[in-house]
Amino acid sequence: MEHNSTIAHMIDRIVSSQLADAIAHSPAVALLGPRQVGKTTLALEIGQRYGAIYLDLESERDRAKLAQPELYLADHQDKLVIFDEVHRAPGLFPVLRGLIDQGRRTGRKSGQYLLLGSASLDLLKQSGETLAGRIAYLELSPFNVLETRSLPADDLWVRGGFPESLLASDAARSLRWRQDFIRTYLERDIPQFGPRIAAETLRRFWSMLAYHQGGLLNTAQFARNLGVDVKTAGGYLDLLVDLLLVRRLSPWHANLGKRLVKSPKVFVRDSGLVHALLNISDKETLLAHPVIGQSWECFVIENLLTCTSNKVQGYFYRTSGGAEIDLLLLWPDGSLWAIEIKRSLSPKVARGFHEACADLAPVRKFVVYPGEERYPLASDIEAISLEELAREIVRAQ
Template sequence: MFRRHLLPLLVEELQHSPAVALLGPRQVGKTTLALEAAQTIPSIYLDLESERDRAKLTQPELYLADHLDKLVILDEVHRAPGLFPVLRGLIDQARRNGKRAGQYLLLGSASLDLLQQSGETLAGRIAYMELGPLNALETPAEPIDTLWLRGGFPESLTASSTARSLRWRQNFIRTYLERDIPQFGPRIAAETLRRFWTMLAHHQSGLLNVAQLARNLGVDAKTAQSYIDLLCDLLLVHRLPPWHTNIGKRLVKSPKVYVRDSGLVHALLDIENKETLLSHPIVGASWEGFVVENLLACAPAQVQAYFYRTSGGAEIDLLLTWPSGALWAIEIKRSLTPKVERGFHAACEDLAPTYKFVVYPGQEAFPLGHEVQAIPLTMLCSQLAAST
């Protein structure tokens, strides 16, 4: 059992919001976390992929009205999009009766934008939380390279061998392509989407070029863009936006794109073990995506993330912005003797960040000069988690 850092935040949100949507990819641990959060309060759990549980909601107003005194956990809520108007009426009814929080916990495998109705019908009544794969702070007993190789899905990370872990991830990808993704959008050939997903893995942490991806896949740019949007809405792919501000420089305007879980990157590229990974051309880009995803998972919700790149070569891999205006500039290196490039110094001169870090795969922090600190991933994750 892993201790998820989202648990206390979820418990707190249930005490203040009528409905909470807990979103994340399949098999990431949403159900386990929801049941753990509900241990101390009266609750019922309905899995909407179960025919028996769906049958209970044939007349949802009647069934749910009998349980207004409990927290109702609705798993795989996208299976019943017609529920959202019903939930809205029941939430308003409970408010009139004096109950203003802790009524519904909705679990979904995609952003609620993809579920369409929910954002409109529950506006002002629902809070959103996202559960990603396990991160470095949630797996202190695991070597960081094991987490990087296998990714953060619990079943993959705890598999009995690297071969079993890879097999689990390959089955996960196949299930998504053949069964899950068709539920959320227009019918897309599984093999076409697999090729597209694999292209993104080869292009890990690179600038998004939709036209090039479309040409390689043999589709038009609009179709390729819809594939990216779908994978982002399924919380499987991340677009990291470029920093945008008027500083008198020509800035790169395309986002970076990466597959969010490093284990899925390696499965898509058929990388089974660490030795194969370290000799693969994707190694640096894979490490960068892994570090970025871990840092964003540990950062406070109000922190915004960007990258910075100019046409002149100034570059920061990850730029974190705080509501106070503070900037954290983060460079990512897969080397035990990291060196700061000229482009990073030039970017720091442009932006004057509050802190400058180089994340590397070592065990201790040390200064690199020019107020830049080399720091292990887990240490920087801890600093972010402790920040407000």
């Protein structure tokens, strides 16, 4: 465990410079991400530069310090204060608002509060009501392909990007960590955030999403399989999306005179959790499993999306006639990049991709494949590795 945490400290997080910039320019910053993703590690590293005070709100002792939050925080107006698991102290937000406004009146504008949260829902609900215009949001995802270049490429896909899973000493330990993580979420963490849901029901739903990885959302089908109504199944999905564990990828919709698919795609964001939910222990087992193609496609999509800033939006495109693009990136200037994903060392571009590109006129077209070499597949389409395209996206921002 000690060794893992040392390696985790040595891996640079892409969001690190954005976080430092946000702290320098905003009076409050929220760093959101699932549990165990490395938020505390990153916050403490940045906090060292500021001589920050760290409060873990899951600790009774630290919560006790905030029995009179105005008094405690007034004593530390000159410091960056880090609040970990901030949803544990919802009464804190109005206090922070008052202190930030007071600081503004006295000429202090930035670097006061860093809030760490394991979910968007409670944090956004609370801070959205009381800290509007005073808070910047950043999301920390599990490790991505640009952060783990020194590790075997397929380890990130098979084990996922949670530090303890990726850096475990062998495949069995990695799988056990992910299974424990899922159980802890179901039994301890989710009950803090949502209405009481039987852990077993939610586990079945989460596993269904893993089997259905990257498929179009059909809430009615999920509801039937679970024996609940559609609204309840929709609520389960909303909860897992809010906990930053599942992604809904929206379909591109524009008036093109075509019949476009309107349902979002849904997938479990971390590939390692997909494999744990399906009891896939290692690469050999994965290669023989029917989820392999969708697992790799969603792994690529999630990695590319975690490399984008919140100014770049991701979609997919599909018409009833078969035109399809796996991932569309919409840039702030309105231009589009079209990305096709093929798990083959000699990828071929399908007719549906050409048709979709004719509909949308993207400025860049790529086919991501598992090889290393970058080469033209057609005059305006490049075959490219995941890592290389991730770098290209970061450079373009």
